Amino acid sequence: MFERIKAAQQQLRGHAHVTPVATSRTLNRRVGAEVFLKCENYQRVGAFKFRGAFNAISRLSDAEKSRGVITYSSGNHAQAVALVGQLLGIRTTVVMPNDAPSTKRAATEEYGATVVGYDPQTTSREEIARALATQHGYTVVPPFDHPDIIAGQGTAALEFFEEVKCLDMLLVPCGGGGLLSGSAIASKAMAPSCRVIGIEPELGDDATRSFHTKTLHTIKPPPTIADGTRTTSLGKLTFPLLLEYVDDMKTVSEAAIIEAVQFLFYRLKLVVEPSGALGVAALLSGAVEASGRVGVILSGGNLDASTMTGILNDHAARNDPTKL
Numbered sequence: 215m216f217e218r219i220k221a222a223q224q225q226l227r228g229h230a231h232v233t234p235v236a237t238s239r240t241l242n243r244r245v246g247a248e249v250f251l252k253c254e255n256y257q258r259v260g261a262f263k264f265r266g267a268f269n270a271i272s273r274l275s276d277a278e279k280s281r282g283v284i285t286y287s288s289g290n291h292a293q294a295v296a297l298v299g300q301l302l303g304i305r306t307t308v309v310m311p312n313d314a315p316s317t318k319r320a321a322t323e324e325y326g327a328t329v330v331g332y333d334p335q336t337t338s339r340e341e342i343a344r345a346l347a348t349q350h351g352y353t354v355v356p357p358f359d360h361p362d363i364i365a366g367q368g369t370a371a372l373e374f375f376e377e378v379k380c381l382d383m384l385l386v387p388c389g390g391g392g393l394l395s396g397s398a399i400a401s402k403a404m405a406p407s408c409r410v411i412g413i414e415p416e417l418g419d420d421a422t423r424s425f426h427t428k429t430l431h432t433i434k435p436p437p438t439i440a441d442g443t444r445t446t447s448l449g450k451l452t453f454p455l456l457l458e459y460v461d462d463m464k465t466v467s468e469a470a471i472i473e474a475v476q477f478l479f480y481r482l483k484l485v486v487e488p489s490g491a492l493g494v495a496a497l498l499s500g501a502v503e504a505s506g507r508v509g510v511i512l513s514g515g516n517l518d519a520s521t522m523t524g525i526l527n528d529h530a531a532r533n534d535p536t537k538l
Contacts (some may be wrong), residue, residue, distance in 0.1 A: 215455075216403040218361065219368035219396060222269040226369055229272075229301075230265050231257050233370070235377055240481050245497045247504035250381070252374045255486050255515025259293040259321070261442075262370050262393055262513050263357075267294035269366030270355050271302065279304050284352035286310070286339035288441050289318030290514050291357035296325030307352060309339045315441060315518045334435040334444075358392030359449025368396025374509055375404035382506035385493030387513045388412035388421045388463070389443035391452030397511060398459035408509075409461040411502055413492040415440045415471060421448050422463040425456055439468055439521070442489030442514060466492060470499035475525050478512070487517040488525075 236251040254262040271283060282305035285295045292308040299306035306327040310319055311334040323329055332342055347354050356363065370393065371384065384401050388394045391412075398410040414422050418436030424447070432447040448456065456463075466474075471488045474495035478484040486494075493510035496502040 215365070215399050218365035219372055219400050222265070222362070222365040223369045223372055225269050225272060226265060226366065229268055230369070232373055233257050235374065236482060236484065238482050241477070241494070241497070245504045245508075247506060247508045249497065249504070249508045249510060250374075250378050251482075251494070252370060252509065252511045253484065254370055254511060254513050255484065255490055257514075259290065259297050260514055260516040261290035261294070261490070262367055262511070263290040263294035264297065265369050266358075266363035266366035266392060267291060267298045267355065270360055270362035271295065271298045271304065273362055274353060278353040281351045281353055282307065283355050284309070284343050284347050285355045285357060286343045287357045288314045288444055289322070290442055290516060292322040292327065292329075293318060293325060293516070295355060296322045296327035300326045307346065309342045309346070311339070311435075315516065315521065317518050318516055321516070356449075358390030358445075359451050361451065364392050364396045364451065364455070366396070367393040368400045370511060371397035371400040372404065374511070375400065378507070378509065380507060381405060381408045381509040383409045383411065383502075383504065384509040384511070385411050385413055385496055385502060386511050387443065387489055387492040388414050389489065390445040391421060391448045391456055393511065393513060394460060395452045395455035399455065402459050410459065411496075412456065412460055412463045413496045413502075414463065414465050415443055415492070416465040416467050418443050418445070419465045420446065421456065422465050424448055424453060425460065425463040428457065438488075440471055440488040440492060442487065443492070464496055464501045466495040466499055466501050470495040470501070472525050472528055474498055476528065479526065484512070485515045485517075485522070486512050487514050490514040
């Protein structure tokens, strides 16, 4: 699988950004480790999802491309598929929950995709996508459970290790497991001794339960502020990859996620969405005990103005942001 990640890196060359790595002496002091932050919030569409979407869609046959592409996503993968469709001249349709952040829906439509809304509490997005694919002949490009998607996402960690060379620990957000499994595969190839830890919200802990019980768990769409992790389960591909390559899974509270977004904004001047801040939340809250050289993937920076305003107006930030 690592060979597919290296091939994906070549496929993405000149199309995806090589995102920067940020550091913070304040963060290092707070957690007692040397922390490196891979800023995928600076990736095209504002999230790592562009990597997998471009790698997968660009590899489709001409016949598959001509039929158009359909996917399902709460936002970042939706935007990525829409932009790739625009770049490659492919019609795109996205099944998106009605409660998805308005900025993500607006961006998806601006990139040229047709958005089909649905109620995630009553309807399965996969079923809607499959029905539309059957009706119109679309090619389905899922958000995480696809080998080319996983390989594309793994290029973020590959790039990370190429720049920082050595890490003792890598913290990666986990929704459906595409980024985590791809990053873990790349990590074990580049630095076998590096511990890879997936981070989830407490309210959406299906992957953590699945990892520790070795049995795939499915939950209802979780009400976490980290909307990018509102998946109901890992995939048929990502689950076994997590079991093979990931060392541990941890969860963080909603309060810890909010504090991490605040910290990144006030201290590093980085706009990071709640899903993207999960690794920093794990460090600041003590959910993960850090030591040595620690890498964190900030997976994205797309969030509504109203959500960001609410986070920044939280009591701790409003009264004394210097304590962050």
